[in-house]
Each structure stands twice: as C-alpha cells, then as structure tokens.
Amino acid sequence: MSTPFDPAAVVAAFIDAVAPYDPHPEAAPVAMVGVRTAMGEGVFPVSDHVIRAMCKALAAYRDPADRGTCVECGGRHLDENLHCQECGRLHGILGEVIAQHARRVAAEEAT
Ligand SMILES: [Zn+2]
Known part of the structure; x- marks a missing residue:
C-alpha cells in the first residue's frame, strides 16, 4: 500500500469486496463504521456479514x-x-x- 493513502477509500473497497457475498443482503445494517483522516472520511452502514468479515480481518492481522x-x-x-x-x-x-x-x-x- 503506497503512502499517502485514503483509509476511508480502503474501507469502502473492503465493503465492496465482501458485500456481494452477504447471504442476507436485504437485512438492515447492524453497525456504522466511520473513518476520518486528513485524506478523507466516510461513514458506512454495514451488515452483520460485512462487520464480521472486518472483525476477522482485524483479528488475523499481525504486524x-x-x-x-x-x-x-x-x-x-x-x-x-x-x-x-x-x-x-x-x-x-x-x-x-x-x-x-x-x-x-x-x-x-x-x-
Ligand atoms: Zn528478552
């Protein structure tokens, strides 16, 4: 990932990559994920499927x-x-x- 980058755009790209596989796309969002940096900002209502995917991705991360x-x-x-x-x-x-x-x-x- 090159520097500088826009974290809000990265979150949006993650959601775009995961959301098509949501087994219940009609369900209401269960969480709001917000990111605000000098590069940009975004607030994303996300489904159970997407927030679980984000949590798995974060849990799997190793510095x-x-x-x-x-x-x-x-x-x-x-x-x-x-x-x-x-x-x-x-x-x-x-x-x-x-x-x-x-x-x-x-x-x-x-x-
Ligand atoms: Zn030691």
Whole structure:
C-alpha cells in the first residue's frame, strides 16, 4: 500500500469486496463504521456479514515487526535475527544452541 493513502477509500473497497457475498443482503445494517483522516472520511452502514468479515480481518492481522515474545523477559521486540532488543536473548535454533552452551558453561563454573 503506497503512502499517502485514503483509509476511508480502503474501507469502502473492503465493503465492496465482501458485500456481494452477504447471504442476507436485504437485512438492515447492524453497525456504522466511520473513518476520518486528513485524506478523507466516510461513514458506512454495514451488515452483520460485512462487520464480521472486518472483525476477522482485524483479528488475523499481525504486524510485520511482530516476531513473537521473548521467552526470557517477555519483551515484544525481537529483531529480524530473533534477537531480543530488551534483554539480548537470541531465539530460534541458533539462539537455543547458544542458550544451552551458556547453561553448560554456567553449570561447569558452579562446580
Ligand atoms: Zn528478552
């Protein structure tokens, strides 16, 4: 999606894409969805079918920067190498090998 874009137009396009598959197109709208930005605005009365589709789309969204949660500190900011930005823990297969090695070294030092 290029920047700048008109969110109200995107909502209208979503409704246009989903509404033709509404099994009860004659039913009254059950929700009003409004969007107002500097690029434009729109208020859309939507059916049960369309609002459910919007909710499913929102629930399915994952931020591209969301790479999971750190098992060490619970931080939400892992970089593209699965390296925790908060505590430095490395995740993934390499991270697990390094963590095991660190535990072995710590155990040997403790004895
Ligand atoms: Zn962490």
